């Protein structure tokens with residue numbers, strides 16, 4: 001999915017933190033989740049649909065029970081939908097997507113919470 005042309009937004013465009021990794025710029029998942037969490041907590045962004053709450057994404061990923069764990073969030077300032085995803089064997093993804101992308105995502109069942117939550 002290509003990134004569409006967007007105006008710079010002071011709320012959601014400051015969420016992603018990237019760091020160099022072998023010559024590439026990769027999403028720094030801890031810093032990015034911290035910033036995303038701040039915006040979800042104070043209402044500047046809201047979750048549209050997610051496998052689990054933001055704070056549960058890393059514990060679930062670390063349990064190695066589900067291949068991808070995703071969260072779609074909407075910025076209340078500019079209206080952009082953001083895809084925030086963890087993949088057990090890939091790199092984290094944080095990117096703007098088309099409106100309604102959460103409706104087209106192939107949602108799968110989440111393993112029972114007692115199997116992965118501490």
Ligand SMILES: [Zn+2]
Pocket residue numbers: 009010011012013075076077078079080
């Ligand atoms: Zn925004």
